[in-house]
Each structure stands twice: as structure tokens, then as C-alpha cells.
Amino acid sequence: MNQQQSNLYRFLVGLGDDAVVLSHRLSEWCSNGPYLEEDIALSNIALDYIGRARMFYQYAVEVEGKGRTEDDIAYLRTEREYTNLLIHELPINDFAFTMVRQFFVDVFYCEYLEKLSQSNDERIAAIAAKAVKESRYHLKRSEPWIRQLSEGTDESRRRIQAALVELENFVGELFIMSDWEKELVAEGVAVDREVLQSGWDKYVQAFLAQSEINFPDSQLQIRGGRDGIHTEHLGHMLSEMQYMQRAYPGLQW
Amino acid sequence: MSQEHLAVYEVFIRSSRGLDHKHVGSLHAESPEHALMYARDCYIRRSEGVSIWVVESKNITASQEGDIENFVDPMDDKPYRHATHYELPDSVNNM
Amino acid sequence: MQTVDDAEQQVEFDRKIAEEQKIEPTDWMPDDYRKNLVRQMSQHAHSEVIGMQPEGNWITRAPTLRRKAVLLAKVQDEAGHGLYLYSATETLGTSRSEMIEALQTRKAKYASIFNYPTLTWADVGAIGWLVDGAAIVNQISLQRTSYGPYSRAMIRICKEESFHQRQGYEIMYSLAKGSPEQKQMAQDAMNRFWWPSLMMFGPHDSDSAHSGRSMKWKIKRQSNDDLRQKFIDQTVPQIEVLGLEMPDPEIKWNEERGHYDSGEIDWEEFYQVINGSGPCNHQRLKHHINAHEKGEWVREAVRAYRVKQQEKSAENAA
Numbered sequence: 001m002n003q004q005q006s007n008l009y010r011f012l013v014g015l016g017d018d019a020v021v022l023s024h025r026l027s028e029w030c031s032n033g034p035y036l037e038e039d040i041a042l043s044n045i046a047l048d049y050i051g052r053a054r055m056f057y058q059y060a061v062e063v064e065g066k067g068r069t070e071d072d073i074a075y076l077r078t079e080r081e082y083t084n085l086l087i088h089e090l091p092i093n094d095f096a097f098t099m100v101r102q103f104f105v106d107v108f109y110c111e112y113l114e115k116l117s118q119s120n121d122e123r124i125a126a127i128a129a130k131a132v133k134e135s136r137y138h139l140k141r142s143e144p145w146i147r148q149l150s151e152g153t154d155e156s157r158r159r160i161q162a163a164l165v166e167l168e169n170f171v172g173e174l175f176i177m178s179d180w181e182k183e184l185v186a187e188g189v190a191v192d193r194e195v196l197q198s199g200w201d202k203y204v205q206a207f208l209a210q211s212e213i214n215f216p217d218s219q220l221q222i223r224g225g226r227d228g229i230h231t232e233h234l235g236h237m238l239s240e241m242q243y244m245q246r247a248y249p250g251l252q253w
Numbered sequence: 254m255s256q257e258h259l260a261v262y263e264v265f266i267r268s269s270r271g272l273d274h275k276h277v278g279s280l281h282a283e284s285p286e287h288a289l290m291y292a293r294d295c296y297i298r299r300s301e302g303v304s305i306w307v308v309e310s311k312n313i314t315a316s317q318e319g320d321i322e323n324f325v326d327p328m329d330d331k332p333y334r335h336a337t338h339y340e341l342p343d344s345v346n347n348m
Numbered sequence: 349m350q351t352v353d354d355a356e357q358q359v360e361f362d363r364k365i366a367e368e369q370k371i372e373p374t375d376w377m378p379d380d381y382r383k384n385l386v387r388q389m390s391q392h393a394h395s396e397v398i399g400m401q402p403e404g405n406w407i408t409r410a411p412t413l414r415r416k417a418v419l420l421a422k423v424q425d426e427a428g429h430g431l432y433l434y435s436a437t438e439t440l441g442t443s444r445s446e447m448i449e450a451l452q453t454r455k456a457k458y459a460s461i462f463n464y465p466t467l468t469w470a471d472v473g474a475i476g477w478l479v480d481g482a483a484i485v486n487q488i489s490l491q492r493t494s495y496g497p498y499s500r501a502m503i504r505i506c507k508e509e510s511f512h513q514r515q516g517y518e519i520m521y522s523l524a525k526g527s528p529e530q531k532q533m534a535q536d537a538m539n540r541f542w543w544p545s546l547m548m549f550g551p552h553d554s555d556s557a558h559s560g561r562s563m564k565w566k567i568k569r570q571s572n573d574d575l576r577q578k579f580i581d582q583t584v585p586q587i588e589v590l591g592l593e594m595p596d597p598e599i600k601w602n603e604e605r606g607h608y609d610s611g612e613i614d615w616e617e618f619y620q621v622i623n624g625s626g627p628c629n630h631q632r633l634k635h636h637i638n639a640h641e642k643g644e645w646v647r648e649a650v651r652a653y654r655v656k657q658q659e660k661s662a663e664n665a666a
Contacts (some may be wrong), residue, residue, distance in 0.1 A: 020413070027407050027420050031400040031635070034643025035259070036431050037280050037291040043424035044294050050417045057413075071412045095646050141290055148283065151656065152649025159645070244411035244469055251527055253411035253469070253519075257445055258647035260654075261438065278501070279435040281444065283650040284657075295431055298424075299508070318375045 001064065004187070007180045008121075009063045010083070011190055013073060014226055016056035017084035020074055021234070022105070023049030024241055025092050034095055041141065045102070048134040055127045075245035079235045080228040087170040089225075089234045096159035099145045100167055106139035107203055108174050111196050120188040143207065150211035157213075164208075164215055172221030175200070181226075257281075261310040262288035264295075266302035274306050285309070365566055370496035373439040381565050384558065385495055386440050387456075388567060390447045393433035395459035398451075398632050400426045402466040403475055411469060418515050419472060425512065429505045436497035452637050454624065461544045463626030470523050470530075470537035476516015478538070478545040478583070484509050485579045486549065494566035517586065524590040535592050542595035546610075547618045549576040580608050 001009060026046035033039030057070035087105065092098045113135055116128035149156040175197035177185070184190035201217050208215045224230065244253070259281035265274035277296050282288035288307040297305070316324060332338045341348060357376040364371060371377055400423050407423060410416035434444045450456035461479055466472060484506065491502045523534035550556055550572040562568040570578075584599060598611035620626065 024408060027416070030407055030420060030423055031397075031404045031427070032639045032642070034639075034646035035281065036397070036427055036434070037282060037295060038646075040424055040427045040431065041291060041294040043420055043427070044298070047417060047420055047424075050413060050420070054413050054417075074413055075411075095643070144284075144286065148653040149646070149649050152651075152653040153645070155645050156649030156652075240408050243409050248411075248527075248529065251530060253415055253522060257443055258651040277504070278432055279438065280431060283654055295428055298421075298428065315374055318372075 004183075005063055007184050008189065009060050011181060011184055012056045012060035012063065012124075014083045014085075016053045016060060016070075016073065017082050018088050019049045019056065020053035021082070021084045021237065022088040023047075023053060024237055025088070025090075026098075028092050029098065042098075045134075045138055045141075048131075048138070052127070052131050052134075055130075059123050059127070071245070075242045079230055079238055082230065082234060082238070083226045083228055084230075084234075085173050085225040086222060086231055087167065087174065089231060089237065090167075090170065091233055093163070093166075094159055096149055096156065097163040097166065099142055099149065100160060100163040102138065103142040103146050104167060104171055104204070105174075106135055106142050107200055108196070109135035110139055111199060112191060112193065115191040115196075119190070124189065146207070147211055150208070150213050160213065164213070168215065168218065169220045169222045171200075171218035172197075173223045173225060175218070176221065176223055176226075178226060259283050260288075262292075262307045263310050263313060264288075264292045265306040265308075266292075266296060267304035268302055270303055274304065279310060282307075365494055368566075370499060371494055372496045380561070381567075382440055384562060384565065384567060385498065386437060386442050388558075388562065389433055389437040389440075389495075389498055390442070390450065391457050391459075393430050393437060393447065394451045394456055395462065396426045396430035396433060398458045398462045398636060399479075400430075401632055401635055402462055402464070402628075403472055405466045406469060406472045409469070410472075415519070422476065422512055422515060425508055429508070432501040432504055433498075436495075436501040439497045448640065452633065452640070454633070457622065459548055460618070460621040460626060461541075461548050462632060463621050463628045464540070464544050465628050467540075468533050468537060470520070470533040471541065473516050473519030473523060473534065474537035474541040476512050476514075477520050477586070478516075478541050479548065480509060480512040480516060481583060482545045482548045482579050484513060485575050485582075489570045489575060490568070492566075492569045498567075520590055524592055531592075534590070538587070538590075538592055539595045543613060543617075544621075546576055546580070546613055547621075549573070549579070551615070551618070577607055580610055584608050 023046045026042055026049065029042040030039065030046075033042055053074070054070050057073045060073060061068045061070065087101060090097075090101065110132065113128045113132035117125050117132055119125045119128065146160065149160050151157070175193045177192060177194050181190055182192070185192045197218060205215055205217075260283070261279055262282055262285070263279050264277050266277050267274045280288065280291050280295055282291050285307060288309075289305055292305045292307055296302070358378065361371070361375070361377060361381075364375075371381075403419060403426075404423050407416065407420050410419050434447060437447060438444060447456065451458065466475065487502050487506050487509065491499055491506060493499045493502065520534050520538070523530040525531075550559075553559060553571045553573045556572055559568065559572065563571065580599075584594070587594060596611045598609065600609050602609045621629070
């Protein structure tokens with residue numbers, strides 16, 4: 001791979017990692033939802049993200065050109081090689097936490113993927129165009145959830161606020177760009193995430209203000225995901241997720 | 254018995270453009286908007302529809318079996334409402 | 349207005365059953381018919397919902413992204429089927445929360461197959477193939493059940509269910525044609541799930557407590573033993589295609605009957621598991637209760653929000 005291809009590969013794997021890790025978390029709700037309808041709805045979102053991960057990985061291995069598969073990427077890399085943004089890997093905690101995270105990433109993806117669908121890389125543009133529709137639907141669901149839980153009972157409001165406190169440190173990373181990604185922006189392939197931050201802040205603050213919930217801003221930043229520096233949670237997730245491929249190397253399933 | 258937290262909604266799906274909405278079942282939801290979204294997730298996972306109606310079950314007024322004979326039977330003596338009631342010359346086909 | 353007494357209603361009901369007409373929710377029906385339906389349908393719904401757990405046990409460990417997506421979609425379908433069935437049962441005047449309470453207090457049962465553990469990835473294949481396969485045989489028959497909403501739910505479920513069995517068999521096929529280790533895994537899973545799958549059809553007709561009446565009312569359309577035989581007949585050739593050893597040494601084609609003969613089920617085990625002493629009975633219920641309790645504050649918040657909204661719109665209207 002030349003430099004440009006190697007940047008592109010890195011970019012695609014990062015987006016795939018974001019999706020695969022969040023889909024894994026969402027899938028943990030299956031049979032654990034607050035009621036059946038919500039259980040089914042959360043599984044649908046998880047499926048959307050698995051689909052996204054596969055599309056990004058499949059393209060990544062084509063760019064790499066070594067004959068690897070999407071599963072090699074997902075199942076045979078260590079946590080230091082995983083490059084997802086950290087917010088995606090945090091455990092599901094309670095339903096409030098899951099929905100606040102979802103709301104945060106939904107707002108982000110609606111903007112980000114919209115822009116990414118204009119990428120001059122047609123393949124990326126097509127994936128983003130498909131995914132943005134999913135995210136718009138996800139946001140349509142997560143918003144009323146945040147509102148209901150914020151205004152429902154004292155307990156639900158308290159849980160929403162606790163989730164906000166825990167998550168706010170992980171939002172900033174969504175908007176941090178590294179040099180190699182900036183090169184891709186200059187080439188018209190990627191999207192500058194930095195410029196999305198103020199819009200994200202405004203949108204989220206205004207939405208939460210309707211329920212009289214204060215969210216200061218997304219300036220606090222715990223970072224490292226794209227460089228493979230994770231929370232402690234990812235290693236455990238991967239040891240579970242990769243168990244079969246690690247225990248029985250090289251087999252077809 | 255614990256209290257029901259959610260309302261029951263009946264779900265109607267139009268399977269393709271040009272067809273009627275058809276009743277497919279029900280679900281529980283907190284609002285009509287949610288009912289619509291849950292209907293999407295629960296009843297058209299395989300793209301079975303192009304349009305969804307939801308209505309809270311309690312808002313449906315249904316005929317009772319006992320009423321039906323009074324509703325339906327008086328209709329049975331009006332054969333002139335049906336096309337087959339009329340005899341036309343054989344030379345006129347397909348009217 | 350003319351009132352019709354119960355005896356006349358009963359005659360009308362019997363006539364509908366005899367003429368293969370469906371019974372619909374607002375129709376008069378004998379109390380026992382209603383009770384029997386609620387019992388069978390809610391048990392069926394609970395089976396779908398509890399049935400999410402054994403396969404759900406492998407969602408986070410599925411070996412490939414495709415398998416993971418398929419499995420999640422499949423387990424999600426089970427939730428959907430539970431929903432269709434709860435929804436159909438609610439038309440009989442029993443609320444979902446009543447049904448859930450009956451499940452959690454062990455007044456209602458669910459298919460005892462789900463009280464067996466899924467120990468390896470091959471178990472996911474075996475469940476899709478054998479357990480869903482057995483369920484489909486039963487459900488195809490139930491599409492003709494006399495209660496309209498149940499019949500319609502079954503038709504919808506059968507349409508979706510065929511992918512379940514095929515994905516299970518596909519897993520088994522990949523394993524059976526894979527490495528010796530994988531083949532062994534497939535053999536082991538089939539051996540463990542074979543007998544419990546046969547038990548899914550219930551006791552022998554001669555020992556079945558509810559069968560007689562259910563058949564008379566056309567809630568059930570074919571007997572336990574007939575359905576079980578049908579399942580065995582269709583599954584044995586599939587085992588041969590996999591190239592696995594028969595899970596029961598007594599399986600043999602009987603030319604005279606035109607069916608496969610097979611060994612006797614361990615009925616002691618059957619009753620033990622049904623009566624709550626299977627390997628996972630406690631675990632399954634506990635999981636369900638935990639999830640339900642963990643969701644209580646969510647449902648409570650939803651209700652509180654709804655009440656507040658209604659008050660607001662009432663104020664605005666005033």
C-alpha cells in the first residue's frame with residue numbers, strides 16, 4: 001500500500017471498529033430490554049451497525065489487497081490494534097446510559113454521515129448514504145426516549161443525569177482529527193470532524209434544555225481510541241467476541 | 254396483577270402501494286409515535302409494508318356477534334345490489 | 349332484543365367448529381375453550397421469549413460477523429414471535445402483564461427444551477435445525493387451529509421460521525464438513541438436542557392431559573405422536589446428508605409402516621424438566637425476572653411521562 005492507501009485503510013478500519021464495537025454492546029440488550037418491543041427495536045439498531053461494520057471492513061480488505069477477510073479484521077486483532085472511538089466501547093450500564101450514548105452518537109452520525117455521503121470516494125459515499133438513513137431513524141427513537149426519561153420520574157431523571165456525567169468526557173473524542181485523517185480530508189475522501197463540534201454542542205444543549213437538563217459542553221476529552229489506547233472494557237469485550245476464532249484458529253464456520 | 258404501563262395499539266400494514274391497510278396484530282407502546290416505530294421494528298422487519306397505521310385498541314368500536322344478525326341479515330334480501338341479479342342478452346359480454 | 353341462552357350459544361359454537369369456521373375474539377365461546385387457549389397460547393408465547401436465552405448465550409461469541417448478524421436477527425425474531433402470540437392471547441381478555449406474572453410465578457409453563465444449556469457453538473446450529481424444525485412441524489399444523497388470531501399468528505410465524513431452520517442446518521453442515529474437531533462438535537450437539545427435541549411434541553397421546561379436548565375443539569389439529577413421527581421421518585435423511593452418526597441406535601426404516609422406528613424417550617427426564625428440575629430452569633426464569641425488574645423504572649418513567657402529557661393536554665384544552 002502507498003501512503004494514501006494506507007491512510008484509507010486505516011480510516012475504513014476505524015469506522016468499522018466504531019460500528020462493530022457499538023453493535024456488540026447493543027446486542028447485549030437482546031433478551032434484557034425493559035419490554036419486548038424495545039428489545040426488538042434495540043436488536044434492529046445493533047443489526048444496522050453490524051451491517052455498517054461489514055461494509056467498511058470489506059472495503060478495507062480490498063484496499064489492503066492481501067486477501068484477508070472482514071472476519072480477519074474483526075476477530076484477529078488485539079485491543080491495541082482496535083481503533084474505535086472510545087464512546088462506542090463503554091459497557092451498556094443501565095437503559096438510561098445506553099440511550100444517552102445512542103442519542104449522542106445519533107446526533108453525531110446524522111451530521112457526519114450526511115457529509116461523508118459527499119465523499120469523492122464513491123464506495124464510501126454509498127456506505128454513508130445508506131447508513132445515514134439508519135441513523136436518522138435511530139435519532140428519531142433516541143430523542144423521545146431522552147425526553148421521556150428526563151421528564152418521567154425522579155429516578156429516571158437522576159439516571160439520565162448520571163449517564164450524562166459519565167459520558168460527557170467521551171464526547172470530545174468524536175471531533176478530534178489526526179494528521180493522516182486530515183490528509184484524507186484534503187483529498188476529499190474523509191470529513192473534517194472538528195468543524196462538527198459546535199453544531200453538535202448546540203443541538204444537544206438545545207434539546208436537553210427543553211427538559212431543563214444542563215449539558216455544559218463537549219470540551220472535556222478522554223482520547224486515544226484511534227491510536228489503540230482504550231478503556232479497560234474493550235479487552236474483555238474482545239476476549240468474548242474473539243473466543244471462537246482464537247480457540248479454533250483458521251477454521252471456517 | 255401489576256398495572257399496565259403502556260397502551261395497546263392495533264397495527265395495520267399496507268403491504269404495497271395500491272392495496273388496503275390490513276390488520277396484522279397489536280403491540281404495546283407509550284405513545285402513537287412510539288407505536289408507529291415499534292410497528293416498523295416488530296411487523297415489517299422483512300420489508301412487509303410501505304405504510305403503517307396504528308390506533309389505540311380502546312378507540313376501536315367493534316360490532317358484536319349478537320349484533321351481526323341484525324346488521325347483516327337484512328342485507329341478504331337485496332339481491333338487486335349484485336351484478337348477477339340482472340339478465341342481459343348473451344351478445345353483451347363482460348358488462 | 350332477543351337474548352340467547354348459553355345452550356343455544358354452545359350449539360352455534362359447535363356448529364362453527366364442525367364447519368371449520370374460525371372462532372373470533374368477540375364470539376361467544378365456552379369458558380373452558382377460552383381457558384385452554386390462554387394456557388396453550390401463553391405457553392407458546394413464553395416459549396418464544398424464554399427461547400431467546402439459550403441462543404442469545406452465543407450472540408456475543410458468534411464466530412463470524414455474518415453468523416453474528418444472522419443469530420441476532422434470529423433471536424430477535426423469537427422476540428417478535430413472542431410478541432405476536434402475546435398479542436393474539438390478549439384478544440382473549442388476558443393482559444400481557446398477567447401472562448408475564450404467571451410465567452414468573454411458575455403458574456405458566458414454557459417448552460422445556462429451553463431448560464437445556466447451549467455449551468458450544470454447534471448447539472446454536474442444533475437448536476435452529478432440530479428445535480426450530482420440531483417447532484415448525486407443530487406450528488404448520490397449528491395454522492389450521494380454530495381460533496382466528498392464533499391461526500393468523502401461526503401463519504405469520506411459519507413464514508418467518510423457515511429461515512431459522514435453514515440457518516441452523518447451514519451451521520451444522522459447515523461443521524460436519526469441517527475439521528474433525530468441528531465434526532465432533534456437531535455430533536455432540538445433535539446427540540444432546542435430539543431427545544429433548546422429540547420431547548417437544550409432548551407426552552404420548554395416551555398420556556396427554558389436554559390433548560383430547562384440544563383436538564375436539566380443533567385447537568390442536570394433529571396428535572403429539574403423529575407430529576413426532578413426522579419430525580423423525582423428515583429429520584433422519586437430513587442426518588444422513590450431514591454424515592453424522594444417528595443419535596439413537598434404534599432408528600431404522602420400517603417398510604411396513606412407511607415410517608422410521610425409533611427408541612423410547614426417557615419420560616422420567618421429560619417430567620423432571622417440565623416440573624422445574626432441568627439444568628437451566630432456575631437460570632432461565634431468573635434471567636427473565638432480572639430483566640423485567642431492571643426494566644421496571646423504565647416502564648414506570650414511561651407511564652409517568654404519559655400521565656404528565658395527558659394532564660398537560662387536558663389543561664390546554666380547558
